[in-house]
Amino acid sequence: DAEITQSPRHKITETGRQVTLACHQTWNHNNMFWYRQDLGHGLRLIHYSYGVQDTNKGEVSDGYSVSRSNTEDLPLTLESAASSQTSVYFCASSGGASYSDTQYFGPGTRLTVL
Amino acid sequence: SQQGEEDPQALSIQEGENATMNCSYKTSINNLQWYRQNSGRGLVHLILIRSNEREKHSGRLRVTLDTSKKSSSLLITASRAADTASYFCAFTGGGNKLTFGTGTQLKVEL
Numbered sequence: 224d225a226e227i228t229q230s231p232r233h234k235i236t237e238t239g240r241q242v243t244l245a246c247h248q249t250w251n252h253n254n255m256f257w258y259r260q261d262l263g264h265g266l267r268l269i270h271y272s273y274g275v276q277d278t279n280k281g282e283v284s285d286g287y288s289v290s291r292s293n294t295e296d297l298p299l300t301l302e303s304a305a306s307s308q309t310s311v312y313f314c315a316s317s318g319g320a321s322y323s324d325t326q327y328f329g330p331g332t333r334l335t336v337l
Numbered sequence: 338s339q340q341g342e343e344d345p346q347a348l349s350i351q352e353g354e355n356a357t358m359n360c361s362y363k364t365s366i367n368n369l370q371w372y373r374q375n376s377g378r379g380l381v382h383l384i385l386i387r388s389n390e391r392e393k394h395s396g397r398l399r400v401t402l403d404t405s406k407k408s409s410s411l412l413i414t415a416s417r418a419a420d421t422a423s424y425f426c427a428f429t430g431g432g433n434k435l436t437f438g439t440g441t442q443l444k445v446e447l
Contacts, residue, residue, distance in 0.1 A: 256435075265425070266380075266437040281434065313379055325370065326427075326435060328379030 225250040229314050229329040237337055242301040244332050246314030254317045255297040256326065257281075257289065259310040266313065272297055304336045341426050341438030349444045356413040358441040360426030361406075369402055369409045369428045370435075380425065383411075416445045 227248040236242050246255065257269040258281075268281030270289040278289050286308060288300045301308055311333050315326040341362045350356050360369070368387045372380040386393045386402045386409065393400045399412040413420055426438040 258437075263439075265439045268434050271434065315380075325382045325385060326380075327382070328372075330379050331377075 227314060227316055227327055227329040229312075229332050231332060232330065233333045233335075235335045235337065236304050238304060238306060240304050242304050242334065244299045244301075244312055244314075244334070246297045246299065246329060247295055248314075248316045248327075248329075249295065250316055250318060250327060251294060252316035252318040252327075253294070254319070254324075255291070256315045256317075257287070257297065257299045258313045258315065259283065259308075260313060260331075261310050269299065269312075270297075301334075304334075306336050308334065309336045310334060341428060341436060343424075343426060343438040343441045345441060346439070347442045347444070349446065350416055352416060352418055352445055352447050354416055354445075356416050356420070356443055356445070358411050358424055358443070360409045360411070360428075360438050362409075362426075362428050362436075362438075363407060364428075366404070366428045369400075369426060371398075371400060371409075371411050372425045372427060372437075374423045374425065374440075376422070383424075413443075416443075418445050418447055421445045 230245045253274045256271040258266040260266050267283045272278050272291040311331050313331050314329040317324045317326045344359045370385045371383045374380045384395045386400050397414045402409045423440045423442050425440045427435045
């Protein structure tokens with residue numbers, strides 16, 4: 224069955240370190256998204272991609288970067304981790320032609336920055 | 338903020354009762370979706386209603402959309418303990434992205 228996976232599921236790191244969160248989907252979806260979820264803020268979009276070599280900034284993109292070299296993967300990199308980036312991160316994908324189509328979510332990565 | 342507002346923030350009911358949660362938004366939309374999130378898990382899509390639809394059903398779920406009031410409601414009938422989760426609305430508003438509501442935490446007690 225097609226799925227979307229994230230790794231690691233839990234990560235503890237120190238301030239200033241570079242961290243990369245992996246997202247892999249086997250739906251063959253063109254569209255992929257990264258969100259962070261924090262109490263009181265709901266889900267906020269970090270970056271998104273509508274296809275290979277395409278990346279776009281979301282509403283909370285500062286301090287994060289993504290690259291899309293193939294259809295299946297959209298890794299999220301925190302260039303220099305900050306305590307404010309402690310959060311739960313979700314990757315999602317969708318196959319429709321529109322950004323408003325149904326999204327399929329991964330299980331999440333809980334990141335703690337000390 | 339373009340974020341949707343959900344009401345109530347938390348809801349506790351007995352098994353077998355109906356649960357109703359509401360979502361309000363501020364912009365024109367193409368469609369509105371509802372997602373469920375079990376504790377510690379990712380979001381799961383429940384239902385999508387298009388802007389030209391007023392009501393949609395899926396199993397025990399009933400969604401209504403009132404574009405004149407910029408609001409939607411999700412009704413879960415005959416609730417079960419397994420329905421305990423957080424429920425989020427999501428809509429396309431203000432730019433090419435899906436905007437999520439703040440969520441309603443539903444607890445269904447035996």
